[in-house]
Amino acid sequence: MSADGGAAEQAVSFRDRVASIVDHTLLKPEATRADVAALIAEARDLRVGAICVSPSMLPVSAEGLVIAAVAGFPSGKHHSLIKGAEARFAVDSGAQEIDMVIDVGAAVAGEYDAVLSDIITVREGIGASTILKVILETAALSDDAIVECCRAAERAGADYVKTSTGFHPAGGASVHAVALMAQTVGGRLGVKASGGIRTAEFAMELIDAGATRLGLSGTRAVLDGLPS
Template sequence: MTDHSSGRTPDRIRVAAMIDHTLLDPAASDADAAALVDEARELGVYAVCVSPSMLPLPDTSVGPVVATVVGFPSGKHHSLVKATEARLAVDQGAAEIDMVIDVGAAACGEFDAVYADILAVRDAIGAGPVLKVIVESAALGDDAIVGACRAAERAGADFVKTSTGFHPAGGASVHAVQLMARTVGGRLGVKASGGIRTAADALAMIDAGATRLGLSRSRAVLDGLPVR
């Protein structure tokens, strides 16, 4: 990916500022979460993303930003459960919520249901926290991806996000990121997440239109980028 203003590949600092450094392993411990925060500070990433049961994280008053997941990973939770989980997470220090939609509803074209599900979470957390909507793009056709993105925008989301990283259909793809970026037209952010393991992967997603990256291997990605 080339920074067209300079003709150069984006450097480590710029990419780090786009990363949600992620730990969603079901076996993760409190010690793992503390290590994640320490590593996030060392790497200079934007945020950490952890499971909601790991909140509140210790000593994040000076960064990084704290994100968590809701309705994760299936999205098949009742909307009221998602809303309650999101509100509790915000009360425990999360500034950003990454919620999973009902993927089956989107696949069937039931976008009013997708909208209502997202709106329940938006209403529960209020306007302040950042809301990212995981559409599980690898499990959907193009029309369903577009419909889910439009529902997210209509419900007041701040970002649309490709994937949980747990679905057997796969994670982020360049095609999905391009489609999502075209659909939201810069009005929402686009988070690419799932299967991004190298600097080349990350740069391809940024070039496709991603404005945030969800990575569990942030150090490996950043080590592959130039330092300027």
């Protein structure tokens, strides 16, 4: 194989490795079933690992893709039992992963036992075999609160901690938050960066900081911007 051919193969391989950790996401309140069908088609075209949709959009036919759904989204202010029931309904409707929002106010107030209980309720609702990602809304939290919420998520049996919903006015993912989360969980949990990731450069900064999954709505632009 020529040197040029080897470089091209390496570039494609790198792009595919990044695509494989992407949750291609559609959570807009105005989303329709036609929009979800288009999301699935694009996800297959882009060769991403997963899609993430609202539970009301389930079930969907998405062979070859992991299906994730949200619970308590986007405010996190739902009662824990409602979050658990919503998550269980999503799993029964075909979701393999759940992205739940914590009670952000409880975290801001330092009520970490309440955060822990909230996560445990959802974990118990979906069972141990379903991947659980815990959305912290890091832009609204202090560093201490981020650390304590990561610890609560680990104690509750979560699989990932996640930065953001992408809907909070305080902002989305940041390199600082991802690095802090990655340091706290120490590889025992995954770290999902989500919210405001619109360029390949920012996506790579987040991966370098410790992100092991990316939640993207503008996935094509990010993947197309990867170095060739």
